[in-house]
Amino acid sequence: MDLETDQWVVQINEKLKSHESSSMEIQKWEKHCIYALPSCVADLKKKAYEPQTVSFGPYHHMKEHVKAMEEHKHRALIHFLRRCGKPLKFLIESMAKVEQGLGDCYKELDDQWKGKKEKEKENNDHSFLKMMIVDGCFMLEVLRSADRDNNNGGDYADNDPVFSGHGKLYVMPYIKRDMLMLENQIPMTVLEILMEFEGNNNTQNPEFLNELILKFLCPNIPIHRNFGKCLHVLDLFRKSLLQHEPTHPTIIPKKITSSKHHQEQDEIIIPSARELQETGIIFKPSKTHSLKDVSFHGGILRIPSIIIDDSTETTLLNLIAFERMHVGAGNEVSWFVFFMDNIIDNEVDVVILHQKGIIQNALGSDKAVAKLFNSLSKDLAVDREEGGLDIVQVSVCRYCKKPWNKWRANLIETYFRNPWAIVSLVAAIFLFVLTIIQTVYTIVPFYHEDNSNNPSPPAARAFIPRVPRPHL
Structure with missing residues (x-):
C-alpha cells in the first residue's frame, strides 16, 4: 500500500495541517440544536420520534406519510404573502442572510440541503432556504389559528380542512404533537424573521412569539416568567414545564465525603x-x-x-x-x-x-x-x-x-383509619381503665381485712429494776 497516495492518509494529514483549535470545535458544536436521533434511541419507539401528520425541517421532508400536508403548507405561504402585501423576493432575501446559520442548527444535515456550498453543488436551487420559508409560514399560521377570535380569522374559508373550526378540532391536535418532536423542529430564527418581514409591531417584544407558541401548545397553563431566546419550539416548551422554582423546603442530607x-x-x-x-x-x-x-x-x-x-x-x-x-x-x-x-x-x-x-x-x-x-x-x-x-x-x-415512622404509620392505619376505628379504640381504652379500677377496688378491701385478723403483738414494757426501800 502506497501511504503517500492513500486517500485516508491524505485526509488525515490535511486535517493535521489545518490546525483546527479546540475553540473552533466548541463553536461548531454550539451551533447544533436539532438532531437526528441515533438508531439505538429511535428504534425503541419509532413512532414517538417520527411525525405522522406534518414535517418541519429536512429530516422528514417529503416522506410519503406526510406528503399530503405539503399542499396546505403552500396555501399558508400564499395567505401569508397576500396579507403582508410584499413580494416573495424580499422574503427570500431576508431569509438568505441567515441561511448558513439555519443550516448549522441541524446536526448531520445531508449535502442536498447545504445550499451555501456552491463549489460542491453548482446547480444550487436553495432548496433548504425554500423549505425553511414554507415550513415557517405554515407553523406561524398554525400558531395564529389559536390566537384568533374566529376560527379562520377571516382569511381562510369556513370549510378549510386545516384552518377552520373543523380543522382546529380534528387536525390541530396532531400538528401540535408533531411540533414537539426533536427531529421535526425548525430554528426559532425562522419565525422571528417572518414576523419581522410582515411588519408586526409586536416583534419589539421578545416574549410575544414565546407567548404565541405557548398559547397554542398549552393554553390552560399561565405564564409566570420570561423565557428569553429559545432554540426552537421544543426548547421553549421544555422551559415552560420548568418555569417555577421549588416552593417548598427540602431536607438537605448532612454533608458526607x-x-x-x-x-x-x-x-x-x-x-x-x-x-x-x-x-x-x-x-x-x-x-x-x-x-x-x-x-x-x-x-x-x-x-x-x-x-x-x-x-x-x-x-x-x-x-x-x-x-x-x-x-x-x-x-x-x-x-x-x-x-x-x-x-x-x-x-x-x-x-x-x-x-x-x-x-x-x-x-x-x-x-x-x-x-x-x-x-x-x-x-x-x-x-x-x-x-x-x-x-x-x-x-x-x-x-x-427510621423504625418509629413505620410503627406510627401502622398505628394510624390500624386504629385511626376511620371514625369507627377511633371509637372502638377509645372504648377499648375506657374498658381497660375500668378493669384496672375494679381490680384495685377488689384488692384493697381484702388487704385491710387480712390486717384486722392478724394484729401485731403489743410493744413490750420497759424493764425497770426495783430498788429496796431502806429501813428506818
Whole structure:
C-alpha cells in the first residue's frame, strides 16, 4: 500500500495541517440544536420520534406519510404573502442572510440541503432556504389559528380542512404533537424573521412569539416568567414545564465525603408509592405545575400535578431525547421521569397518586399509566451530581429507614383509619381503665381485712429494776 497516495492518509494529514483549535470545535458544536436521533434511541419507539401528520425541517421532508400536508403548507405561504402585501423576493432575501446559520442548527444535515456550498453543488436551487420559508409560514399560521377570535380569522374559508373550526378540532391536535418532536423542529430564527418581514409591531417584544407558541401548545397553563431566546419550539416548551422554582423546603442530607456519597447513591432505591404510604409519608400536589417543584419536608412529599393522555409518552420521550443530545440542556425532565418510575411499580401506586390529585389519568387504565412510566425510563441515564431530585430521594429513603415512622404509620392505619376505628379504640381504652379500677377496688378491701385478723403483738414494757426501800 502506497501511504503517500492513500486517500485516508491524505485526509488525515490535511486535517493535521489545518490546525483546527479546540475553540473552533466548541463553536461548531454550539451551533447544533436539532438532531437526528441515533438508531439505538429511535428504534425503541419509532413512532414517538417520527411525525405522522406534518414535517418541519429536512429530516422528514417529503416522506410519503406526510406528503399530503405539503399542499396546505403552500396555501399558508400564499395567505401569508397576500396579507403582508410584499413580494416573495424580499422574503427570500431576508431569509438568505441567515441561511448558513439555519443550516448549522441541524446536526448531520445531508449535502442536498447545504445550499451555501456552491463549489460542491453548482446547480444550487436553495432548496433548504425554500423549505425553511414554507415550513415557517405554515407553523406561524398554525400558531395564529389559536390566537384568533374566529376560527379562520377571516382569511381562510369556513370549510378549510386545516384552518377552520373543523380543522382546529380534528387536525390541530396532531400538528401540535408533531411540533414537539426533536427531529421535526425548525430554528426559532425562522419565525422571528417572518414576523419581522410582515411588519408586526409586536416583534419589539421578545416574549410575544414565546407567548404565541405557548398559547397554542398549552393554553390552560399561565405564564409566570420570561423565557428569553429559545432554540426552537421544543426548547421553549421544555422551559415552560420548568418555569417555577421549588416552593417548598427540602431536607438537605448532612454533608458526607465524596466516596461515601457515591456509595450511598448507588444503594438508593426509593420505595413505591404504596410502600411510602405505609411508612407514613403523605402525598400532596405541589402548588405549581413545574416538574422541578418536587420537595420533601416533615413527612410530606409534594409532586406537581400532571395529566397523562395519549400524547404524554411521545412528548416526554422527545424532551428526554433533547436533554440527551443537546449538551448543556440539563436533565430536569429526565430526572422527573426517573423519579416517577421509582415510585410507580404497578396500578396500585397510580391509584394512590390519583387519589392525592397528583396524576390525572386521561388514559382510563391505571395499569397503562404504570406501564407508560416503566417504559419511559428504559435506558435512561441521569446525572446525579446535577439532579435536585436526588436530594429528595436521599431524604425520603432516610425517613423510611427510621423504625418509629413505620410503627406510627401502622398505628394510624390500624386504629385511626376511620371514625369507627377511633371509637372502638377509645372504648377499648375506657374498658381497660375500668378493669384496672375494679381490680384495685377488689384488692384493697381484702388487704385491710387480712390486717384486722392478724394484729401485731403489743410493744413490750420497759424493764425497770426495783430498788429496796431502806429501813428506818
